Amino acid sequence: MSELLERKVGIVACSGEELAEGTVARLAALKVLNELRPRDTVTICLPLFLAGGAGDRAFAKLHPTITVDGCDLRCAARGTEKYSSKPTASLVVNELVAECGLQQPEGRRRLNAAGQKAVEVTAERLAALVDQALGKKAGMTAKVEEPSNAPPGDEREVACSCGSGVAVTKLTIDGRTVELVALPLIFRHLRERGLGQDEEAARELFEVVKIYNAVPPEAEASYREAVRREYAAYCQKEKTP
Amino acid sequence: MNPEKTRVVVVPCSGIGKPFGTVSREAAYELCDELRPGSTRLVALAKLVLGDEAARELLARHPAVTIDGCKQMCASKMVKQSGGTVAHEVAVLDVFRRHKELKPEGIAELNEAGQKLARVLAEEVAESLDRGEQTVKGASHV
Numbered sequence: 001m002s003e004l005l006e007r008k009v010g011i012v013a014c015s016g017e018e019l020a021e022g023t024v025a026r027l028a029a030l031k032v033l034n035e036l037r038p039r040d041t042v043t044i045c046l047p048l049f050l051a052g053g054a055g056d057r058a059f060a061k062l063h064p065t066i067t068v069d070g071c072d073l074r075c076a077a078r079g080t081e082k083y084s085s086k087p088t089a090s091l092v093v094n095e096l097v098a099e100c101g102l103q104q105p106e107g108r109r110r111l112n113a114a115g116q117k118a119v120e121v122t123a124e125r126l127a128a129l130v131d132q133a134l135g136k137k138a139g140m141t142a143k144v145e146e147p148s149n150a151p152p153g154d155e156r157e158v159a160c161s162c163g164s165g166v167a168v169t170k171l172t173i174d175g176r177t178v179e180l181v182a183l184p185l186i187f188r189h190l191r192e193r194g195l196g197q198d199e200e201a202a203r204e205l206f207e208v209v210k211i212y213n214a215v216p217p218e219a220e221a222s223y224r225e226a227v228r229r230e231y232a233a234y235c236q237k238e239k240t241p
Numbered sequence: 242m243n244p245e246k247t248r249v250v251v252v253p254c255s256g257i258g259k260p261f262g263t264v265s266r267e268a269a270y271e272l273c274d275e276l277r278p279g280s281t282r283l284v285a286l287a288k289l290v291l292g293d294e295a296a297r298e299l300l301a302r303h304p305a306v307t308i309d310g311c312k313q314m315c316a317s318k319m320v321k322q323s324g325g326t327v328a329h330e331v332a333v334l335d336v337f338r339r340h341k342e343l344k345p346e347g348i349a350e351l352n353e354a355g356q357k358l359a360r361v362l363a364e365e366v367a368e369s370l371d372r373g374e375q376t377v378k379g380a381s382h383v
Contacts, residue, residue, distance in 0.1 A: 014287045015255035017266055022285060026257060030349045045255050045262070047286050047315035050322065075287035082291070109270040 010063030021070030028122035049083035060084035260345040262310035267359035300325030
């Protein structure tokens with residue numbers, strides 16, 4: 001993956017509403033997003049990969065993503081891989097419960113004590129995986145950041161990408177309007193690195209764009225030209241005071 | 242619960258980032274566990290994302306109530322994409338507009354107002370189901 005947006009790890013929870021383990025997955029994800037690693041993580045609702053737009057489907061391409069599933073169906077892991085990109089790591093609550101010798105969680109709406117314990121254990125494991133993904137710490141021991149000053153229960157909204165925080169640019173290519181994700185981010189990143197506008201630069205630019213966008217092989221030349229023009233316009237605009 | 246006896250499938254959104262998503266889920270639990278346990282069946286939206294066969298079969302046999310927490314309307318869209326029939330499409334935001342005093346806060350745990358909003362929403366859906374209506378008031382959120 002490009003270094004473009006690696007500073008935030010994406011967390012996708014199955015939210016399996018039918019099972020207590022689904023509730024454990026969701027609450028563990030929220031604990032990491034809200035309390036353990038609020039500055040390092042962002043989330044998205046799993047169904048947005050299908051119900052949302054191109055920006056939503058690019059989520060796992062833009063963020064190293066860790067999935068948390070309640071059961072062996074592994075809807076979050078499989079869904080993320082199928083519709084966005086392969087997750088960096090995956091957790092399954094019922095496997096973790098067995099591995100740690102915990103009691104079975106119960107109560108899909110209100111977790112019992114075993115469920116609460118499973119939330120703690122899952123969140124700690126998840127936080128450790130976040131650290132690994134960011135290269136902050138080797139090993140599986142969770143590092144807990146200083147808690148925020150907010151009083152208990154005073155949750156902020158988690159860093160949610162619903163509606164997608166990822167920019168989508170519409171370009172006309174071969175007479176068709178196509179959506180490309182993350183172009184402004186890519187342009188800014190490459191311009192800051194001093195990428196010029198010659199033929200070699202256009203090739204490098206297009207290789208990065210292709211990481212985040214599906215490009216039909218037969219239309220590569222047209223896409224590349226359209227992206228090159230868009231980048232030139234971006235550079236011109238940046239020069240203008 | 243015997244699926245054959247299920248008359249309505251209830252699909253809440255899987256919202257994880259905002260209190261309205263939590264209201265959606267709480268309302269679904271209220272409806273399925275407390276108000277109409279004998280005639281409803283909760284289905285996890287994540288299963289529809291993957292095209293789970295058992296979930297699609299349920300949707301093929303029973304009409305669905307969808308409860309969505311944001312304008313993306315994931316639950317409604319996914320039920321339709323899965324071949325199901327949305328009999329009642331509810332948007333939490335629209336119900337909130339009619340009950341502005343019940344402002345939901347908290348995601349992992351809803352405040353009291355949010356829990357009341359979920360209860361109100363569930364009651365409206367239950368009554369609507371009893372009357373055999375095809376929509377509930379305030380289901381026009383776009």
